[in-house]
Amino acid sequence: xxxxxxxxxxxxAVYLEKLGYIILKTNYRIRTGEIDIIAKTxxxxxxxxxxxxxxxxxxxxxxxxxxxxxxxKKIINTALSYIxxxxxxxxxxxxxxxxxxxxxxxxVLECNHIINAFLLENEF
Amino acid sequence: xxAQIYGSTTLGINGILITVEVDISxxxxxxxxxxxADASVRxxxxxxxxxxxxxxxxxxxxxxxxxxxxxDIKKISSGLDLPIAIGILVASGQLREEDLADxxxxxxxxxxxxxxxxxxxxxxxxxxxxxxxxKMIVAPxxxxxxxWAGSIEVYAMSDLKQVVEHLRRENIADPVIKDKKILNxxxxxxxxxxxxxxxxxxxxxxIAAAGRHxxxxxxxPGSGKTMLAxxxxxxxxxxxxxxxxEVTKIYSIAGLLRPNEGLIGQRPFRNPHHTIxxxxxxGGGRIPRPGEVTLSHxxxxxxxxxxxxxxxxxxxxxxxxxxxxxxxxxxNASFCFPSRFMLIAAMNPCLCGRQNDGTNTCTCTPVEIxxxxxxxxxxxxxxxxxxxxxxxxxxxxxxxxxxxxxxSDIKKRVEAARKIQQDRLHKWGILCNGQMTHKHIKExxxxxxDAQNLLEMAFNKMNLSARAYDRIIKVAQTIADLENSKDIGxxxxxxxxxxxxxxxxxxxxxT
Numbered sequence: 218x219x220x221x222x223x224x225x226x227x228x229x230a231v232y233l234e235k236l237g238y239i240i241l242k243t244n245y246r247i248r249t250g251e252i253d254i255i256a257k258t259x260x261x262x263x264x265x266x267x268x269x270x271x272x273x274x275x276x277x278x279x280x281x282x283x284x285x286x287x288x289x290k291k292i293i294n295t296a297l298s299y300i301x302x303x304x305x306x307x308x309x310x311x312x313x314x315x316x317x318x319x320x321x322x323x324x325v326l327e328c329n330h331i332i333n334a335f336l337l338e339n340e341f
Numbered sequence: 342x343x344a345q346i347y348g349s350t351t352l353g354i355n356g357i358l359i360t361v362e363v364d365i366s367x368x369x370x371x372x373x374x375x376x377x378a379d380a381s382v383r384x385x386x387x388x389x390x391x392x393x394x395x396x397x398x399x400x401x402x403x404x405x406x407x408x409x410x411x412x413d414i415k416k417i418s419s420g421l422d423l424p425i426a427i428g429i430l431v432a433s434g435q436l437r438e439e440d441l442a443d444x445x446x447x448x449x450x451x452x453x454x455x456x457x458x459x460x461x462x463x464x465x466x467x468x469x470x471x472x473x474x475x476k477m478i479v480a481p482x483x484x485x486x487x488x489w490a491g492s493i494e495v496y497a498m499s500d501l502k503q504v505v506e507h508l509r510r511e512n513i514a515d516p517v518i519k520d521k522k523i524l525n526x527x528x529x530x531x532x533x534x535x536x537x538x539x540x541x542x543x544x545x546x547x548i549a550a551a552g553r554h555x556x557x558x559x560x561x562p563g564s565g566k567t568m569l570a571x572x573x574x575x576x577x578x579x580x581x582x583x584x585x586x587e588v589t590k591i592y593s594i595a596g597l598l599r600p601n602e603g604l605i606g607q608r609p610f611r612n613p614h615h616t617i618x619x620x621x622x623x624g625g626g627r628i629p630r631p632g633e634v635t636l637s638h639x640x641x642x643x644x645x646x647x648x649x650x651x652x653x654x655x656x657x658x659x660x661x662x663x664x665x666x667x668x669x670x671x672x673n674a675s676f677c678f679p680s681r682f683m684l685i686a687a688m689n690p691c692l693c694g695r696q697n698d699g700t701n702t703c704t705c706t707p708v709e710i711x712x713x714x715x716x717x718x719x720x721x722x723x724x725x726x727x728x729x730x731x732x733x734x735x736x737x738x739x740x741x742x743x744x745x746x747x748x749s750d751i752k753k754r755v756e757a758a759r760k761i762q763q764d765r766l767h768k769w770g771i772l773c774n775g776q777m778t779h780k781h782i783k784e785x786x787x788x789x790x791d792a793q794n795l796l797e798m799a800f801n802k803m804n805l806s807a808r809a810y811d812r813i814i815k816v817a818q819t820i821a822d823l824e825n826s827k828d829i830g831x832x833x834x835x836x837x838x839x840x841x842x843x844x845x846x847x848x849x850x851x852t
Contacts, residue, residue, distance in 0.1 A: 337371030
């Protein structure tokens with residue numbers, strides 16, 4: 218059965234909340250891109266930008282492989298815009314980019330969390 | 342959070358200290374290296390990240406900026422991996438800044454966190470010494486080399502974890518002790534006693550070795566030119582420690598030192614193949630690297646089959662032969678490399694190789710011979726002091742079972758002659774007759790009046806150049822030194838002159 222992106226994002230949000238993350242925003246959207254989930258870590262005060270990728274299975278490659286350089290750049294640009302908007306509350310924050318893969322396994326949605334999945338490259 | 346660490350890189354043939362500054366601040370996570378880093382240094386980002394993680398430390402998820410100062414020098418050493426990693430550990434609070442006073446770090450990192458050896462350690466440790474930094478941390482394979490700079494404590498560490506434990510004083514390592522083996526003399530050299538006959542050639546090579554003069558051997562194929570040249574290192578005088586240090590430095594930068602090898606004790610002997618390019622000979626590259634003339638510094642550059650070398654390569658030898666150094670300029674950098682070498686060249690007299698060998702079997706026409714010899718230009722020949730013919734051996738010479746003189750006996754005479762030269766020349770800062778300039782000759786060489794007359798006659802008759810005049814006196818001085826004679830007499834001058842007959846005149850005589 219198909220998994221929609223929306224289902225995956227909901228599953229990821231539930232998964233994060235279970236870990237103690239505080240969800241700040243979902244589907245933050247600007248003209249040039251979107252960030253699926255923006256959350257705050259329970260302990261270290263990281264603001265995390267999370268890209269959720271859902272797949273039925275990994276038959277046609279891992280879900281995380283779909284987050285290529287172009288996608289990363291889009292996410293980073295969108296994150297910059299978010300940081301600017303919220304600059305008051307995020308003054309001393311540190312940031313992180315994560316990817317969450319969602320697969321279906323025996324009718325349950327399973328999350329695989331890749332912490333600190335990518336960094337800014339030189340061009341930024 | 343900020344940290345400042347010392348690393349090192351090479352510039353030409355010298356080392357230079359690099360200040361590695363690491364700043365970690367809040368912001369989008371990134372890892373940038375600025376300060377004219379070469380590709381090998383920029384790639385170190387991935388190595389450093391993996392090495393820190395795999396050594397059990399934390400790689401900070403923040404904005405990391407590494408600056409390499411001074412910013413106007415291109416950094417080419419992968420040895421900056423270690424200082425960058427240490428800098429990140431300090432800036433992220435995993436190491437205390439006060440733990441690393443007075444250390445210079447120079448090693449490449451593996452993904453696993455092990456320290457790898459790098460090239461150019463000796464010049465780097467000399468740079469440390471000049472900057473009064475007394476402690477160095479290097480990979481174990483580099484430790485002995487680093488010690489040669491003297492008065493530096495060298496610590497050999499196998500991985501990043503060990504370095505950190507040492508710096509935290511949790512597990513202090515002892516500095517490496519200098520190996521007793523000073524010079525690597527366990528070299529089997531070919532000996533002159535294996536060469537039958539060829540007395541003139543042996544004499545010329547002995548003079549060349551004693552005064553560091555250039556030699557051109559002409560002769561038919563199979564007469565023993567290559568054999569003679571290969572035995573040259575066995576009669577060259579021992580190197581002084583400064584000379585050995587210079588050679589080791591060059592080889593260190595060229596990456597030709599074996600791990601854990603001490604100072605190079607053997608004078609270099611290079612024989613590049615004649616397909617070499619001019620950049621290979623003189624030095625070159627985007628960031629210039631030393632070429633063969635520099636690799637044979639303080640030793641011998643042997644060019645077998647001289648006319649086969651491209652003209653541009655041969656002509657490029659003119660400047661290094663005269664000046665003892667060569668400046669290689671490229672867009673990115675311009676370096677001056679030392680090139681005080683002794684040129685030994687070998688060639689056939691003509692295309693078929695049998696001209697003048699006493700058998701009258703040469704099949705070349707005069708035009709062909711002229712064309713063949715034209716490949717060696719006059720200015721290059723002018724720089725060759727000893728021009729000898731290596732004839733074909735007679736049967737009885739080959740079959741002769743008589744014992745030839747061994748290299749060690751010849752070497753004794755060479756060393757004695759060098760000693761005399763050093764006593765005479767050391768106050769001028771030079772070591773042998775070959776290095777003398779016109780000024781030195783004027784002040785130091787005493788010709789008897791008969792010798793003066795002979796030289797004047799030869800000068801006019803042979804249409805010699807001013808350089809040839811100087812070079813004849815230099816060779817004559819060496820011959821006099823070999824005989825331990827104070828003045829240069831007619832015999833010395835005469836022998837020096839007869840070694841100067843150039844190939845062109847000899848070919849004209851027979852045609």
